[in-house]
Amino acid sequence: MDDMISQIEPMIPALRRYARSLCGDLETADDAVQDCLEKAVANWSRRRADNPRSWVFSILHNVAVNRLRRRSRWGRTVQLADLPDDVQIQQASQDDTLYGKEVLAAMEALAEEHRSVLLLISVEGLTYAEAADVLGVPVGTVMSRLARAREKLRNQLEKPPNIARRPNLIRVVK
Incomplete structure:
Protein backbone atom coordinates (compact mmCIF):
# COMPACT_ATOMS: atom_id res chain seq x y z
CA MET A 1 0.00 0.00 0.00
CA GLN A 79 -24.65 27.13 -11.03
CA LEU A 80 -25.90 30.69 -11.03
CA ALA A 81 -23.24 31.67 -8.49
CA ASP A 82 -20.54 30.20 -10.76
CA LEU A 83 -21.37 32.35 -13.77
CA PRO A 84 -18.35 34.35 -14.86
CA ASP A 85 -18.25 38.03 -14.06
CA ASP A 86 -17.90 38.92 -17.72
CA VAL A 87 -21.60 38.20 -18.20
CA GLN A 88 -22.01 41.74 -16.95
CA ILE A 89 -19.91 44.75 -17.94
CA GLN A 90 -16.24 44.31 -17.15
CA GLN A 91 -13.29 46.64 -17.54
CA ALA A 92 -10.43 45.81 -19.86
CA SER A 93 -7.83 43.42 -18.45
CA GLN A 94 -4.05 43.45 -18.78
CA ASP A 95 -2.27 42.32 -21.96
CA ASP A 96 -0.84 39.14 -20.46
CA THR A 97 -4.25 38.08 -19.20
CA LEU A 98 -5.70 38.69 -22.65
CA TYR A 99 -2.95 36.67 -24.28
CA GLY A 100 -3.47 33.87 -21.76
CA LYS A 101 -7.16 33.84 -22.60
CA GLU A 102 -6.33 33.76 -26.30
CA VAL A 103 -4.02 30.80 -25.78
CA LEU A 104 -6.66 28.95 -23.75
CA ALA A 105 -9.31 29.73 -26.37
CA ALA A 106 -7.00 28.49 -29.12
CA MET A 107 -6.38 25.30 -27.12
CA GLU A 108 -10.13 24.82 -26.70
CA ALA A 109 -10.59 25.25 -30.46
CA LEU A 110 -8.28 22.31 -31.16
CA ALA A 111 -9.81 18.89 -31.68
CA GLU A 112 -9.71 16.72 -28.56
CA GLU A 113 -7.17 14.33 -30.11
CA HIS A 114 -4.78 17.20 -30.89
CA ARG A 115 -5.30 18.94 -27.54
CA SER A 116 -4.65 15.69 -25.65
CA VAL A 117 -1.36 14.99 -27.43
CA LEU A 118 -0.19 18.58 -27.03
CA LEU A 119 -0.97 18.60 -23.30
CA LEU A 120 0.53 15.19 -22.56
CA ILE A 121 3.82 15.96 -24.28
CA SER A 122 4.27 19.71 -23.89
CA VAL A 123 2.75 20.27 -20.47
CA GLU A 124 3.03 16.95 -18.67
CA GLY A 125 6.37 15.98 -20.17
CA LEU A 126 5.45 12.47 -21.27
CA THR A 127 7.55 10.86 -23.95
CA TYR A 128 6.02 10.06 -27.33
CA ALA A 129 5.87 6.38 -26.32
CA GLU A 130 4.15 7.18 -23.01
CA ALA A 131 1.64 9.46 -24.74
CA ALA A 132 0.97 6.78 -27.33
CA ASP A 133 0.36 4.30 -24.52
CA VAL A 134 -2.01 6.71 -22.75
CA LEU A 135 -4.01 7.43 -25.91
CA GLY A 136 -3.86 3.90 -27.29
CA VAL A 137 -2.40 4.93 -30.64
CA PRO A 138 0.91 4.25 -32.41
CA VAL A 139 3.89 6.52 -31.75
CA GLY A 140 3.80 7.81 -35.33
CA THR A 141 0.21 8.95 -34.82
CA VAL A 142 1.27 10.83 -31.70
CA MET A 143 4.04 12.55 -33.64
CA SER A 144 1.78 13.58 -36.53
CA ARG A 145 -1.01 14.74 -34.20
CA LEU A 146 1.50 16.78 -32.21
CA ALA A 147 2.82 18.44 -35.37
CA ARG A 148 -0.72 19.25 -36.53
CA ALA A 149 -1.71 20.52 -33.08
CA ARG A 150 1.28 22.85 -32.89
CA GLU A 151 0.62 24.15 -36.39
CA LYS A 152 -3.08 24.77 -35.71
CA LEU A 153 -2.28 26.46 -32.41
CA ARG A 154 0.33 28.66 -34.11
CA ASN A 155 -2.15 29.61 -36.85
CA GLN A 156 -4.84 30.44 -34.30
CA LEU A 157 -2.51 32.65 -32.29
CA GLU A 158 -1.09 34.45 -35.34
CA LYS A 159 -4.53 35.53 -36.58
CA PRO A 160 -5.29 39.20 -36.07
CA PRO A 161 -7.70 39.76 -33.18
CA ASN A 162 -11.38 39.75 -34.03
CA ILE A 163 -12.24 43.41 -33.43
CA ALA A 164 -15.96 42.84 -33.88
CA ARG A 165 -16.08 40.77 -30.67
CA ARG A 166 -14.25 43.30 -28.52
CA PRO A 167 -16.33 45.98 -26.84
CA ASN A 168 -15.71 49.60 -27.74
CA LEU A 169 -13.85 50.88 -24.70
CA ILE A 170 -13.01 54.33 -26.07
CA ARG A 171 -15.66 57.01 -26.28
CA VAL A 172 -15.39 60.35 -27.96
CA VAL A 173 -16.95 63.16 -26.00
CA LYS A 174 -17.47 66.45 -27.80
Missing part, protein backbone atom coordinates in the same frame (compact mmCIF):
# COMPACT_ATOMS: atom_id res chain seq x y z
CA ASP A 2 2.82 2.43 0.85
CA ASP A 3 4.50 1.59 -2.47
CA MET A 4 1.30 2.44 -4.35
CA ILE A 5 0.83 5.74 -2.49
CA SER A 6 4.45 6.74 -2.98
CA GLN A 7 4.11 6.21 -6.74
CA ILE A 8 0.66 7.75 -7.29
CA GLU A 9 0.74 10.75 -4.95
CA PRO A 10 3.43 12.73 -6.85
CA MET A 11 1.35 12.39 -10.04
CA ILE A 12 -1.75 14.10 -8.64
CA PRO A 13 -0.84 17.70 -9.63
CA ALA A 14 -0.06 16.61 -13.19
CA LEU A 15 -3.26 14.56 -13.32
CA ARG A 16 -5.27 17.58 -12.17
CA ARG A 17 -3.65 19.83 -14.79
CA TYR A 18 -4.34 17.35 -17.57
CA ALA A 19 -7.92 16.78 -16.42
CA ARG A 20 -8.62 20.50 -16.15
CA SER A 21 -7.39 21.11 -19.66
CA LEU A 22 -9.45 18.23 -21.04
CA CYS A 23 -12.66 18.89 -19.11
CA GLY A 24 -12.71 22.65 -19.19
CA ASP A 25 -14.06 23.21 -15.69
CA LEU A 26 -12.53 22.59 -12.30
CA GLU A 27 -15.30 20.54 -10.71
CA THR A 28 -15.58 18.05 -13.56
CA ALA A 29 -11.79 17.78 -13.72
CA ASP A 30 -11.45 17.11 -10.00
CA ASP A 31 -14.22 14.51 -10.21
CA ALA A 32 -12.41 12.84 -13.11
CA VAL A 33 -9.15 12.75 -11.14
CA GLN A 34 -10.98 11.26 -8.15
CA ASP A 35 -12.54 8.55 -10.33
CA CYS A 36 -9.15 7.90 -11.92
CA LEU A 37 -7.46 7.48 -8.54
CA GLU A 38 -10.22 5.16 -7.34
CA LYS A 39 -9.78 2.98 -10.43
CA ALA A 40 -6.00 3.02 -10.11
CA VAL A 41 -6.15 1.93 -6.47
CA ALA A 42 -8.77 -0.74 -7.15
CA ASN A 43 -6.79 -2.17 -10.09
CA TRP A 44 -3.26 -1.58 -8.81
CA SER A 45 -2.36 -5.26 -9.08
CA ARG A 46 -3.25 -5.21 -12.79
CA ARG A 47 -1.00 -2.29 -13.80
CA ARG A 48 1.02 -2.78 -16.97
CA ALA A 49 4.58 -1.78 -16.05
CA ASP A 50 6.97 -0.85 -13.27
CA ASN A 51 6.38 2.83 -14.00
CA PRO A 52 2.61 3.37 -13.61
CA ARG A 53 2.64 6.93 -14.97
CA SER A 54 1.31 6.17 -18.45
CA TRP A 55 -1.14 3.61 -17.04
CA VAL A 56 -2.65 6.16 -14.61
CA PHE A 57 -2.74 8.86 -17.30
CA SER A 58 -4.57 6.48 -19.67
CA ILE A 59 -7.15 5.78 -16.94
CA LEU A 60 -7.62 9.53 -16.47
CA HIS A 61 -7.84 10.11 -20.22
CA ASN A 62 -10.56 7.47 -20.58
CA VAL A 63 -12.50 8.78 -17.57
CA ALA A 64 -12.33 12.37 -18.87
CA VAL A 65 -13.35 11.43 -22.41
CA ASN A 66 -16.31 9.47 -21.05
CA ARG A 67 -17.35 12.48 -18.95
CA LEU A 68 -17.07 14.76 -21.98
CA ARG A 69 -19.23 12.41 -24.05
CA ARG A 70 -21.81 12.30 -21.27
CA ARG A 71 -21.75 16.08 -20.93
CA SER A 72 -22.22 16.56 -24.69
CA ARG A 73 -25.35 14.39 -24.57
CA TRP A 74 -26.84 16.06 -21.48
CA GLY A 75 -25.52 19.58 -21.87
CA ARG A 76 -23.50 21.52 -19.39
CA THR A 77 -25.02 22.74 -16.14
CA VAL A 78 -23.73 25.85 -14.46
